[in-house]
Amino acid sequence: MTRKTIRDIDVSGKRVLVRVDFNVPMDQQGNVTDDTRIRAALPTIRYLTEHKARVILASHLGRPKGKVDDRYRLDPVARRLGELLGRPVVKVDDCVGEEPRAAVAKMTPGDVLLLENVRFHPEEEKNDEKFARRLADLADIYVNDAFGTAHRAHASTAGVARFLPAVAGFLMEKEINMLGGALENPERPFVAILGGAKVSDKIKVIENLLGKVDTLIIGGGMANTFLAARGYNMGKSLLEGDKVELAKELIERAAGRGVKLLLPVDLVVAEAADPDAQPKVVPVDAVPADWMALDTGPESAAIFAGEIKKARTVIWNGPMGVFEMAPFAAGTFAVARALAESGATTVVGGGDTAAAVAKAGVAGRMSHISTGGGASLEFLEGRVLPGVAALQEA
Ligand SMILES: Nc1ncnc2c1ncn2[C@@H]1O[C@H](COP(=O)(O)OP(=O)(O)OP(=O)(O)O)[C@@H](O)[C@H]1O
Ligand SMILES: O=C(O)[C@H](O)COP(=O)(O)O
Numbered sequence: 001m002t003r004k005t006i007r008d009i010d011v012s013g014k015r016v017l018v019r020v021d022f023n024v025p026m027d028q029q030g031n032v033t034d035d036t037r038i039r040a041a042l043p044t045i046r047y048l049t050e051h052k053a054r055v056i057l058a059s060h061l062g063r064p065k066g067k068v069d070d071r072y073r074l075d076p077v078a079r080r081l082g083e084l085l086g087r088p089v090v091k092v093d094d095c096v097g098e099e100p101r102a103a104v105a106k107m108t109p110g111d112v113l114l115l116e117n118v119r120f121h122p123e124e125e126k127n128d129e130k131f132a133r134r135l136a137d138l139a140d141i142y143v144n145d146a147f148g149t150a151h152r153a154h155a156s157t158a159g160v161a162r163f164l165p166a167v168a169g170f171l172m173e174k175e176i177n178m179l180g181g182a183l184e185n186p187e188r189p190f191v192a193i194l195g196g197a198k199v200s201d202k203i204k205v206i207e208n209l210l211g212k213v214d215t216l217i218i219g220g221g222m223a224n225t226f227l228a229a230r231g232y233n234m235g236k237s238l239l240e241g242d243k244v245e246l247a248k249e250l251i252e253r254a255a256g257r258g259v260k261l262l263l264p265v266d267l268v269v270a271e272a273a274d275p276d277a278q279p280k281v282v283p284v285d286a287v288p289a290d291w292m293a294l295d296t297g298p299e300s301a302a303i304f305a306g307e308i309k310k311a312r313t314v315i316w317n318g319p320m321g322v323f324e325m326a327p328f329a330a331g332t333f334a335v336a337r338a339l340a341e342s343g344a345t346t347v348v349g350g351g352d353t354a355a356a357v358a359k360a361g362v363a364g365r366m367s368h369i370s371t372g373g374g375a376s377l378e379f380l381e382g383r384v385l386p387g388v389a390a391l392q393e394a
Contacts, residue, residue: 002394003176004167006044006143011053013109017139018044018169019156019387021148021371022059022077030071032080036354037148040371042084044145044169045112049085052109056139057081058095058118058156060149066122078114089114095121095156096134104138118156125154132159145169147176148371150387151378161390168391171371176388178368179315179379182347187312188214191344193304193335195220196318196352199243204381205317210253215260215311217304219296219320219331226251226263227284235269235287262307266297268321268328275325295321296331305338314339317349317380319356329359336360349376 006016020041025033032038041057048055064072078091092099095115103113118124123131132155136142142164144150149157150172160166168176182190192213194202199222209216218226221238228234229247254261265284269291270277281297282288296304301320308314316339320331333356339346340362348357349370357363370376378385 003173003388003391004394005173006047006167006169008394009141009165009167011048011051011141014053014141015056015104015107015139016048016053016141016143017056017058017135017160017164018048018143019146019149019160020057020059021146022057022074022081023061023148024077026076030076032076035080035084037371038077038081038084040171041145041169044143044171045085047170048143049110049112054104054107054109055112056100056104056107057112057114058135059114059146060119060124060156061117062119064117064119066119066125068120072117072119074114074117081112081114085112087112092116096131096138100138118154124156125152127153127155127159129159129162131155133163135160136163139164142166143169144387144391145171146387147172148373148375150372150385151375151383153386157387158390166391168388172388174368175370175372175376178347179349179370179376182313182315182345183212183380183382186212187345189311190313191215191217191307191311191315193217193219193308193314193316194318195222195320195332196350197221197238199225199240199247202318202377203243203246205377206250208380208382209315210250210257210259213259215262215307216254217262217307219264219300219304219335220318222318223264223296224293230263232284233287233289234293235289235291237287237293262304264296264300265303266299267293268295268297268331269293270327273322273325273328275327277327279327294325295323295328298330298334301331301334305334308335308338308344309342311342311344314342314344314346315349315380316346317353317377319352323356323359332356333360336362340365349373349380
């Protein structure tokens with residue numbers, strides 16, 4: 001799945017429309033509270049400005065449902081981007097029509113312009129051809145650097161590529177190389193760790209990974225359904241009763257394929273998911289009827305860490321417990337530290353998992369933290385993302 005990138009084309013003097021994913025969290029006052037995704041797009045923007053392109057950035061923010069909504073305007077993003085670039089970023093109040101056209105006409109090589117939220121137009125999410133053409137009319141070249149939105153077949157992520165030479169930015173390239181490299185060509189042993197709340201979100205990911213990994217570690221809320229499939233009583237734990245049969249099948253499939261499947265052997269349980277709860281550690285066969293499992297226990301964490309340290313490639317999606325609450329964070333932090341110390345190629349996906357790695361203080365020690373939530377999950381399912389498929393093959 002190799003795609004052409006901005007290195008492969010001449011951008012000098014050209015108007016380059018760059019789809020970025022500036023869908024970032026903001027506070028009530030409209031300040032960007034986490035600029036990770038803006039920083040992640042800087043290498044592409046800097047390369048283009050240094051190579052004298054006219055850089056026209058497009059993004060969505062939130063889900064304004066096809067209408068102008070002041071809460072989802074991109075002005076705070078333009079301010080933050082200007083600070084990070086150390087140069088002014090012109091922001092216009094629409095993404096198509098007269099105002100953007102006039103602003104683009106005024107640009108000189110090396111300038112950066114940010115268009116308004118593309119989702120203020122209902123045509124964006126419908127991947128409307130006319131709307132895609134109107135976006136394309138602003139530019140000579142299209143660059144997709146929005147990996148986080150590459151699983152959406154929208155006008156600015158896919159449709160526009162029909163009308164312009166379409167290549168990947170550096171973030172898109174890195175995401176494809178790191179996630180794709182781990183999946184397609186991993187150094188072995190290859191270990192995948194899945195956690196988070198629910199099995200149902202990640203069934204296709206499990207199925208795809210079972211054909212690729214040497215070891216699959218399952219923790220977090222989703223482990224409860226697997227433990228129930230093994231016959232344990234999970235008390236009041238979060239559990240998907242309708243997925244227990246499927247979990248049994250997946251356990252059998254792992255065995256049939258020679259994949260080592262590791263589930264927790266002990267759990268941190270409490271009467272409620274409460275930061276002031278008085279938790280205790282129990283073996284998996286001793287969850288009290290009125291209690292719930294909220295973290296992977298210390299013995300499990302040690303077993304998981306031992307397996308991770310033997311690995312050469314590790315993919316991780318989904319925390320091992322309710323890490324947002326201190327009494328239930330130890331399992332997740334232990335796994336994060338094991339990745340940091342493993343010496344393996346470590347690829348982390350998912351918004352909550354990325355937050356957990358940062359909270360554990362080891363974000364800088366991962367090989368790659370994906371900027372995609374849904375996009376990284378769909379990638380791990382083995383799907384070709386529409387935003388990637390639309391780009392020219394290398
Ligand atoms: N044992 C558990 N019981 C209940 N909830 C749990 C348990 N273990 C983990 N969780 C919850 O799972 C959530 C994270 O799961 P999710 O699958 O959404 O992760 P992610 O894929 O990294 O994040 P995102 O979906 O935001 O990209 C966390 O909020 C965490 O509290
Ligand atoms: O944050 C994300 O996952 C992406 O920006 C996509 O947003 P969406 O789920 O609203 O399409």
